[in-house]
Amino acid sequence: MIQENPTIILFKSQLRDSLLKETVSYQNIKIAKHDSIYNCGDSDNKIYFVESGQVKLVITSPEGKECILVIHTKGDIFGELCLSGLSARLETATAMEQTYLKQIPAAQFLMLLSNESLLESFIKYLAIRIADQQQVISTLVTVNSEQRLGKTLLQLAHSLGKQDPRSILIALKISHEELAAMIGTTRPRISLFMRRFRNLGLIETTKEHFLIVKELKLTNYLAQIA
Structure with a gap:
């Protein structure tokens, strides 16, 4: 994962504050677990702000095989591809647990960025997102599935985790599927690799079924098997 620099971290904080003020009078949208916010092919020109919960963006092949692009949690925005002018969504957004959102029309979102002098920072933020996706594609085609899993766990730890005395805690329930x-x-291969990682002391599972990633140990292990 590309590490976010202080400018991007500051931008995300400023954007969250601005969106909270802009949408303070908006009603929260409640999305039940497994329900979709929008589907691939939908015409939708709104940006979404996660008040609580978690949302996955998924692309599905013609054969029905799913690929999860990213997981968004509290404070994140998603759906910004509607700013490209594309007439339809390219992915499906689904709640992984009960989730509360606010939505803002694309034109209003752009006006907010302009009024708050956040346009330049938003472009840098999008560049980071593109770099992340390029890195994901590179990993998919250049390393084996065990290494991909390890790299994905590290990416999730960096983007969604919190520091824990044992390393990094991912306080989200992410299934093997x-x-x-x-x-x-x-x-089955995920289960095999997760069991191996656990036996090697690279990860732990809490009683709440959250994941603890031993960042240094896992990084060193991936370097050894590369």
Whole structure:
């Protein structure tokens, strides 16, 4: 994962504050677990702000195989591809748990960025997102599935995790099926690799079924098997 620099971190904080003020009178949209916010092919010109919960963006092949592009959590925005002028959504956005959102029309979102002098920072933020996706594509085609899983766990730890005395805690419930959809392999292979990682002390699972990633140990292990 491309590390976010202080400018991008500041931008995300400023954008969240601005969106909260802009949408303070808007009603929260409640999305039940497994329900879709929008589907591939939908015509939708809104940007979404996650108040609470988690949302996955998924592309599905003609054969029905899913690929999870990214997971968004509290404070994130998604749906910004509507700013490209494309007439239809390219992906499906689905709630992974009960989620509350606010939505803002694309034109109003751009006006907000302009009024708050955030346009330049938004472009840098999008560049980081593109670099992340390029890195994901590179990983999919250049390394084996065990390495892809390890790299994905590190990416999730960096983007969604919080520091824990044991390393980094990912306080989200991500199933083996969802991990398989993220790295392009099968659930049984994910289970095999997760068991291996656990036996080697690279990860732990809490009683709440959250994941603890031992960042240094996992990084060193991936370097050894590369």
